[in-house]
Amino acid sequence: MAKSNEGKETPLMKQYNQIKSKNPDALLLFRVGDFYETFGKDAIIAADVLGIVLTKRSNGAANDMELAGFPYHALDTYLPKLIRAGYRVAICEQLEDPKTTKKIVKRGVTEMITPGVAMNDQILDHRKNNFLASVYLTKDMSGIAFLDISTGEFYVSEGPDDYLDNLLQSFQPSEVIFAKSKQKDFKARFGTKHYTYFLDDWIFSEDFARDTLLTHFETPNLKGYGVDEMKLSVSAAGAALHYIKETSRTALSHISRISRLERNNSMWLDRFTVRNLELLYPTMDDGKSLLQIIDATISPMGARLMKKWLMMPLLDLKQISERHLVVDTFVKEPDLSELLGKQLKQIGDIERLISKVSTAKINPREVNQLRRALTALKPIKDILEQSENKVLKKMSDQIHLCDLLRTKIEDELEEEVGVHINKGGLFKKGINENLDKLRELSTSGKGYLTALQKREVEKTGISSLKIGFNNVFGYYLEVTHKHKDKVPEDWMRKQTLVNAERYITPELKEYEEKILGAEEKIVVLEEELFKGLVSYMQDYINAIQINANVMARLDCLLSFADTASKYNYCRPEVHKGYELTIKEGRHPVIERQLSDDSPFVPNDLDLDNENCQIMMITGPNMSGKSALLRQTALITLMAQIGSYVPARKALIPLTDKIFTRVGASDNISTGESTFMVEMHETASILNNISSRSLILLDEIGRGTSTYDGLSIAWSIAEYIHSNEIARPKTLFATHYHELNELAEKLPRIKNFHVATKESGQKVIFLRKLKPGGSHHSFGIHVAKMAGMPPEIIKRSKEILSRLEDKAIAKDMKQKIKSIPDSYQLNIFQVDDPILEKIREELSNIDINSLTPMDALMKLHELIKQMKEKEEEA
Secondary structure, three states: OOOOOOOOOOHHHHHHHHHHHHOOOOEEEEEEOOEEEEEHHHHHHHHHHHOOOOEEEOOOOOOOEEEEEEEHHHHHHHHHHHHHOOOOEEEEEEOOOHHHOOOOOOEEEEEEEEOOEOOOOOOOOOOOOOOEEEEEOOOOOEEEEEEEOOOOEEEEEEEOHHHHHHHHHHHOOOEEEEEHHHHHHHHHHHOOOOOEEEEOHHHHOHHHHHHHHHHHHOOOOOHHHOOOOOHHHHHHHHHHHHHHHHHHOOOOOOOOOOEEOOHHHEOEEOHHHHHHOOOOOOOOOOOOOHHHHHOOOOOHHHHHHHHHHHHOOEOOHHHHHHHHHHHHHHHHOHHHHHHHHHHHOOOOOHHHHHHHHHOOOOOHHHHHHHHHHHHHHHHHHHHHHHOOOHHHHHHHHHOOOOHHHHHHHHHHEOOOOOOOHHHOOOEOOOOOHHHHHHHHHHHHHHHHHHHHHHHHHHHHOOOOOEEEEEOOOEEEEEEEHHHHHHOOOOOEEEEEOOOEEEEEOHHHHHHHHHHOOHHHHHHHHHHHHHHHHHHHHHHHHHHHHHHHHHHHHHHHHHHHHHHHHHHOOEOOEEEOOOOEEEEEEOOOOHHHHOOOOOOOOOEEEEEOOOOOOEEEEEOOOOOOHHHHHHHHHHHHHHHHOOOOEOOOEEEEEOOOEEEEEOOOOOEHHHOEOHHHHHHHHHHHHHOOOOOOEEEEEEOOOOOOOHHHHHHHHHHHHHHHHHOOOOOOEEEEEEOOHHHHHHHHHOOOEEEEEEEEEEEOOEEEEEEEEEEOOOOOOOHHHHHHHOOOOHHHHHHHHHHHHHHHHOOHHHHHHHHHHOOOOOOOOOOOOOOOOHHHHHHHHHHOOOHHHOOHHHHHHHHHHHHHHHHHHHHHO
């Protein structure tokens, strides 16, 4: 705390400390004249993050305080850096003109910016939403809300932890808020990967939250939004809206509706699937995500919607069919697509522009951009209206041209205006009589003074008379002492100089009152006029938000058509049955990264719930097994977001969930091994399957020993095939060739392999899926291709040959073949003494209450006991 030489706080620092005490958890940018200053710990942080000079403010004695600041006009440069570094920033402005007061200027926080509450263009990514998430935690079910202040989107839902976790994965909020008492609970259930902030528990109370929502929406209840009975969601949503209001401190009329997210309206994609399929981000630095491949959108609104569509594939056949129908029209009519695309480029980001109208943060240049967007809507509406496509006609009907608003902006605002209101020149001549007079006065001032000076010279005969100006008493007439006897009596002397006298006249004083500060008056008047224009625009917020939604959908569908035309995609047939048939399917990401001389090898695939439920796919590393698995999932997903798919033909059953267990990665930060991560992900799959699920399993069991892994993989395949819950379609890629034996025992498991061709000492990967199993992994060949030293390759072949001569592999195969139908894999001898102990453990297990994960871990434990017994022997 800074003090003066007498040990007291200076007025400025007293004011700062008072404001800082009300915002202790925010970095306070304190406006002092033309600078934003930071003090104390805030200054140390600001200097470090922003790379600005850290100094000290001396207030006498030993009470120096750290100080760091930057010019006020550089706020847009420095503010984003602080927010991206994870800091909450409070903007403290001067609330009055220093010229109007002799006391310390009034100051106050006008805005709080946090990662989840931001409107600044330099902070936001125009192709991504900036959601704030609010979570209301209870024991079994919880409520969640997502609110983007920059677009006005507001969504709510409720469900168990795994569902909320999926939503957090899908919406990727910049900030998550929850009740103060739930800090440990939230981290235990959802991890520490989110930027979080906690609020007092009472803010999440249902009564307060409901009142907050009802007051904002000005409705007696929430039935019109379909959320009235969703008490958990209401608590989360009310807290989110309260937080936004308290931090942004602006009007929020653009948040005009709240939408309900239904668990059964979109495909289930857990975080493992999103990661493994690389939907949003590639796992390799030089890779590409599916979003990067299919996103050819023109507008920021379309880009944001594309991401939402990708993360929430449809389960409604009618909606899927409508999207495909529009894409089909665009593919068949490229001229129509091109014409719409040209108009769409002129629209810009009207969704965020109209949100700025609500919060009064829109600038003159952005108002003109909104006017240009409204102008571009007319031809788009006409084009859609003339289409024979019923869906496009419906979209045309939803477009509001807002002619009155567009005309008002055209009539009042200059064609070319700047960003800042205080630069003047915003409004056209004839809009305001006072403004026209002030402008005339401002521009004609020099000529008036020249004429006045000439007149006074002629009237008085003082040839050396001059007209000047200073800040003390304004305009004056200056007369040298030689001519002071010629000064008229009605002139008033104001100042005596060494060689001259300065006077003012009633006429000069009257003129001064008119011209002095004319520019300031112009700025003030134009600010008032601009506020009036923005206020008028408020009535069009809802209409323009609807326009933005139509343009975003149109943009996404044009993007699908563009990708389909360029890369030879086909229109998929999504149906209510269970048959999955893909002819000449391709991986949408991999094929785009291959060179022209290495085209992607397409593959056919047939799965159903009656004949071929599980495809057991064997083949060497690098042969294309994983690509085949992923492309099947991606084609299914793309079909259900309304896109065409990379195939010659695709019959896609309506799929409610896609599960993947692909690759292995240790979760070191939580102490989980590769195997434990693998088991957790697999358990999540087995506990949530349905007959409409699609499961991808790649190398299950490789995170542990061979016998353990084989046993677990075997039991998982049996469980998926024979459980009474559902018959999910499954692609099972494995190195365990012994699993081919399952096809002889279980009718809906079929063996396939990815073909190879041996030529001398070389192996050629054909990347073609063929019926039947494979019994060779070509691991040494792959090592050779990777550049392993020749001596290691040679030695590996010697060791492999020696191992193959032994009876271990043969004995293992014989044991598997001898398994009775009523048993899973049995790797211990019938007469082994340990069998009695294991049988006893098995008899004590309540099968009806055993989860798939428990079963896997129990099996792992029993096998471990057997191995320890063998090692002792």
